[in-house]
Amino acid sequence: MSTSRTTFPFPTSDAAFEAEQEERQLALEYLADAWNAADSDGVDKQALAHAALFAAIATLVDDYGEESVANLIGEIPERVSNGEYTLNRVLQ
Template sequence: MTTRTTFPFPTESAAIEAEQEERQIALEYLAEAWNSADTDGVDTEALAHAALFAAVATLVREYGEEAVAKLIGNIPDRISNGEYTLDRVLQ
């Protein structure tokens, strides 16, 4: 039995609904590509590294190195706060 990957996008009260919907659609496309590669036997760690590289490179092209370095600098705290834990239970 193969478990399909889904990437739920955290809801923020300040986010605009249209932006959230577009991000959710984008995540669904990524999940579909991820699942296809996984089905084809591509290692999930390799997928994760490739996805991170593509994401960071795209953000650098859009916003520049300094802005992305600042954004990436906040990620350790966000990870520690559970923002990237997909099976997190909120109480």
């Protein structure tokens, strides 16, 4: 069985990287607004998280295919353990 690398597009220049970061920040702000509105309406945070994960994974699968997304998701446990998804963490 051969393993393949995730084939997600990555920026190839500093300008492209900066533009992608700005786009991601804007997207995160939109998601935060929607999240806060749903939370204010009493939607359970776990339900929001599951719906957000489902929507994100389904979109990535549609764009990049199941194998690439499965490879990407396979990297998440280590990244979580390394604190990459921990908000308000203290770096020493």
